[in-house]
Amino acid sequence: MAKSSFEYVKKFELDDTLLPDTWIIVRLDGKCFHKFSEDHNFMKPNDIRALKLMNYAAYQVLKDFNDVCLGYGQSDEYSFIFKKNTTLYKRRAAKLLTTINSKFSSSYVYYWSKFFGTQALQYPPVFDGRIVLYPSEANVIDYLKWRQADVHINNLYNTAFWTLVLQGKLSPAQAEKRLCGTVSADKNEILFKEFNLNYNKEKEIFKRGSLLLRQPVKMDESGAVISAIVDIHDDMLKEKFWVKYENLLDTKGKNKLPIYEGPLTDIIDEQIPLPQKE
Amino acid sequence: MAKSSFEYVKKFELDDTLLPDTWIIVRLDGKCFHKFSEDHNFMKPNDIRALKLMNYAAYQVLKDFNDVCLGYGQSDEYSFIFKKNTTLYKRRAAKLLTTINSKFSSSYVYYWSKFFGTQALQYPPVFDGRIVLYPSEANVIDYLKWRQADVHINNLYNTAFWTLVLQGKLSPAQAEKRLCGTVSADKNEILFKEFNLNYNKEKEIFKRGSLLLRQPVKMDESGAVISAIVDIHDDMLKEKFWVKYENLLDTKGKNKLPIYEGPLTDIIDEQIPLPQKE
Amino acid sequence: MAKSSFEYVKKFELDDTLLPDTWIIVRLDGKCFHKFSEDHNFMKPNDIRALKLMNYAAYQVLKDFNDVCLGYGQSDEYSFIFKKNTTLYKRRAAKLLTTINSKFSSSYVYYWSKFFGTQALQYPPVFDGRIVLYPSEANVIDYLKWRQADVHINNLYNTAFWTLVLQGKLSPAQAEKRLCGTVSADKNEILFKEFNLNYNKEKEIFKRGSLLLRQPVKMDESGAVISAIVDIHDDMLKEKFWVKYENLLDTKGKNKLPIYEGPLTDIIDEQIPLPQKE
């Protein structure tokens, strides 16, 4: 029963260290979430409970991984951006990828009822994950813009599609045909003229997705400040976002982000120590 | 808002296809499970509920992934072996690794109460994962023997340690000192002479870990047979195991495993179609 | 001038260790050798001087690298097969690839005049290289058959093409058109009926390429045997080759190859120690 004669098999584990000083992005994606959303009667085109659960699972990831400086989520996907000089797990790819993936997956199930109440989770969901490296900050900004442009395109389409189906009483096939070949302006017009729906007034979380970042937050009237993970829905495609958050991706820019001035979300609220709340 | 000007960032996703016709093993490992087991009052040295939950989560993986021909678990780790010629997800490493890891993690939470009843899960657990490739069947067999020899060594130690602590009233430090330098025979003797405990009669699941494989199973007296995932606890370090299961790793050996003759476990039972059970 | 403040850049060198116990094949390929062969007036369809120079450069590689058990060359390419358990350079990919590539490239220039006499080499040639891994011996055999089937197909075509051009006085375009859509039998027939050329009687080195392997060779009438690198041109597509050389790829089959019975080639001759030649 000598363990040693089999231990040679350990040598087949190859090193998967990622290039130093390079941005590491882990992106998770729901597997077969089209079916999953139907099996769980997700509201169309967006289910606020499902989005909040995604954000809450991602928040658990940021709480555990201090070196994740940013999370960005939309629909059934979430991206996590590590500080470029992180040395967590010696930058081993599989270790970084799977611990993030596992924490997110188990949190999604664990916190399901917090957002879906008594509606049961039918089966364990699956998220796949990948790692992408980016050499420059400009690449990372373009990555975030790419994902947010994707939300815009998909959400405008889905909003038009489901409005045509649910309010316009078209069949899915008819709605699809109706939207075929239309540009953004056309879809905005259909929504506005036919259904009196101003797309610009849709919820920001639907139009922009969610951004999780670490920002100084005032705890109370005393002016005391804590560093907290905040959930915002800003427009990263606008330059003013990158002016406001100019140190967001700066590895040296610790605590240099402006003081958070948005609403007290549930996620922020639970980070404020109890005594101060009284 | 042209998505196309940012889409170049997709090109940074590099190909991670694994070598064809090579054995792929995914091994998951509980992160900080020493603490997790204490936080959840796991019985020492083994908690049968925890082991059964691991097996059940692994069983969910095998149900989803037909190309996984074998699962082997012990303590807080589980290995999954793919058929060597699998082309699932075009053999992309991150995809294979994360879908297995995610399914296991979310299942662990989802089925917690099935094994722990009203005892609450305190927080979402995390499993890390890695992929290892093996060129030959002999390597895979040695891999399995390596993991099973590890169970033996650890379990004998843990059994002796916890018996000294729980029954012998030694402090952990005293128990550790007592066992320092002992070989297997010494530990067996301590258990037998001082505590009248015959280690050989310990539960097989504790001594051998658990093996999940696909085997023909008789449904009932009629002799009808189904292919089912069975959970066994055999000794893979003995050659007779590999004689009995000679086609276990043979990619062409479909359905050629001997008919299962072990007990009707809960896992097997739930795979037998209802009508036949009446 | 402290070297140490810059030494962090060393950490960007990532590990490229290849999977253990797996066949490593390095294949080199002449870059722009169509032009190179024209610039050096290579005979068409085959230039025996050029092929012998390729073989001689490969022979230098085998002399330097004991862990290369086999070389196979054709046209402007050469494959080198390492023993599957080699640990040369700790199996680091770039190291193995570049040392083989460099030795071959510098040898090609160094020994040019040995085969081309006073005809000058016009400029330094370039060979690119790649590494491919194969998990099983069957894969390696199929690899060799693949490369040798390639010689056959190309050489029959080239022989027909250049015979039509050089003897048949067709233009290259006419020759290409003439051969378009023909199968092997057609090309054989054109050669035989129109040019009285029996393709089967063409030189083996042209039809089969060249194989370099280590075999016991009788030095002289006394029966004394040395282990030498021999250059042969056998048909690996025939099973009898693999019967005769059954231990060729067997890592344990040292010295078990049959005694060499072919002609005393220049390559073999120079390995026989001088005293015995008298």
Place this chain on the structure above:
Amino acid sequence: MAKSSFEYVKKFELDDTLLPDTWIIVRLDGKCFHKFSEDHNFMKPNDIRALKLMNYAAYQVLKDFNDVCLGYGQSDEYSFIFKKNTTLYKRRAAKLLTTINSKFSSSYVYYWSKFFGTQALQYPPVFDGRIVLYPSEANVIDYLKWRQADVHINNLYNTAFWTLVLQGKLSPAQAEKRLCGTVSADKNEILFKEFNLNYNKEKEIFKRGSLLLRQPVKMDESGAVISAIVDIHDDMLKEKFWVKYENLLDTKGKNKLPIYEGPLTDIIDEQIPLPQKE
């Protein structure tokens, strides 16, 4: 003889594309050049013929590879830096590495006699190679400083060592002992006080290594300018170098380097078109 049944082996060639928009450095290193330099009676501590041959082989590489923006050589090693956005060979690692390595190796042999005259090359030399990626320009500058600091340290040591041996008549062991524990200032003093040798006046090529870059060069008195590969020996550890060559690594800085003002080296001279030389 169907080629197709073996062609599956091609699928074992895995993609080795390098991360886009990242600096690629290929570094070549002479294998066993300590022995090689002895076998060829290289002058100690530096052989100007050998260094010029290295530079000339590297110059052949830059002539062939327009995307190499910089070469830096010292002793028996040479580094080649690609423009960070190069797409040569689709950024496939093995292709980039081996073509550079092969061109350098074959050029070293091909041009040997240009620098060593009738002294024969004893055998084909071997250079190994590696690829390292750097995400930022700052990393690349530090890489170059690292290699140049290495030259300084080694050359001062070697100059002191060989002066002690050749002029001071010490044995190598005595010279080694004498220098053990000395810092730069000590070595400078030994050279100056004992041998009247001012290290600062040693040839720049010995003290700094050689840099190959593309710079505008005045062809003649007319002021006409060509873009040429120039060989310089500047001090990259000084900031004024990086001020002067501020666009050296700038991918957009085409032709923006200052006009070359150094001596007309052999390498530069042969790039000036003949008519203008009259």
